[in-house]
Amino acid sequence: MKIAVIGGTGRVGSKIVRNLGELGHEVVAAAPSTGVDTLTGEGLAEALAGASVVIDVSNSPSFEDAAALKFFETSTRNLLAAEEAAGVGHHVVTSVVGTSRLPENGYFRAKIAQEKLVEESPIPFSIVHATQYFEFVRSIADDATVSGTVRMPPALFQPVASDDVASVVGTVATGSPLNGRIEVGGPERAPLHEFFRDALAAWGDPREVVMDPHAHYFGCEVGERDLVTDEGAVIGETKFHDWQSRTENAT
Template sequence: MKIVVIGGTGMIGSKLVSMLGEQGHEAVAASPNTGVNTLTGEGLAEVLAGASVVIDVSNSPSFEDAAVLEFFETSTRNLLAAESAAGVGHHVVLSVVGAERPPERGYFRAKMAQESLIEKSSIPFSIVHATQFFEFARGIADEATDGGTVRIAPVLFQPIAGEDVARAVARVAVGTPLNGRIEIGGPEQGRMDEFFRNALAAWGDSREVVTDPHAHYFGAEVDERSLVPDDGAVLGDISYAEWLSRAGR
């Protein structure tokens, strides 16, 4: 089966292409680096010819509110139109756990706009909502840093390894379209401030983690369950400690 991975040269996309190829599928990485641009439509018709499934794991180069909305709306409209013309039978998109909850963040509003376009299209679809990736933990800590302290809210947190994300998305892609959403998260749930206190210690990072109920998460306050999946989510297998040790991180 030919499966086109939009954003296929990125962190999750490259893992998907490798996994799907190992399963015997014709997995094609599509990104500006390979001559495919979903914003302009360049290369879409050619790469989608003969494709059964499209997986979209692309991301906006800018997280500014207007720019990220423009990216997801324009990219998704172009992609869905090209898929319809090519007869693609399953559109899979990677989104974010909590995106449908009170959308104070521009990024979440943009992801919900993307999902709305997908749901209204004629193409069968599956939407995968993932929690935060282990690979982004340092970036989260840096964004929350104030001087020599990292201010983190004492809310629930359940991050997941990129490898587990790719494995779950690949499983959905080769299955029957859900025409709905599935949530995925890491195998361990705990308080976000405690996770980062332990993570910084493991990194040998001298910054102090300060528990702050009003700390912002990328510009907005979060409540107890903003960042974790509901009951029934698919859970990954790799713990954060295992992920750190695997590559000697």
């Protein structure tokens, strides 16, 4: 089976490309660096020729509200049009757990707009919602730091290894279209402040972590379960401290 991976050179995309290639599929890693630009349409027809499945794991280069919305709407429209012309039978796209619960977040609004375009397209589809990746833990802590203290709202956190997400996306892509959504999250849940307190301590980071009922998560008020999966989700195998130890040992 020929599968085109849009964003195939990125964090998750490169893992999907590797995994599917090892299973014997013909995989195209499509990205600006390989001559494929979804914003302009350059290289799309060539990359999608003969493809049965397209996996879109591309991301906006900017998280600014208007820029993210323009990226996801423009790239998705171009991609879906090219897929329809090429006869692609399954469109798979990744998104974020909690998008519909946090519409005040501009990036999440952009992802919601992307999903709407996918749902309204005639192409059968699958949407994979993942919780936050382990790789983003440091940047989340940095964003929540005020005067040297990491302030977290009273919500649960369930991050996931990007390797586990890549595995789930590959399985979904090689199966029948869901014409709906599936969630994937990590095997552990904890209140935000407890998780980050343990994570930073393991890294030797001296910042104090506190629970603050007035704190926001990337500018949003969050409920207790807004960032975690619902019942029926696929749960990854990798625990955070195992990933953390492995990552530290590799550097």
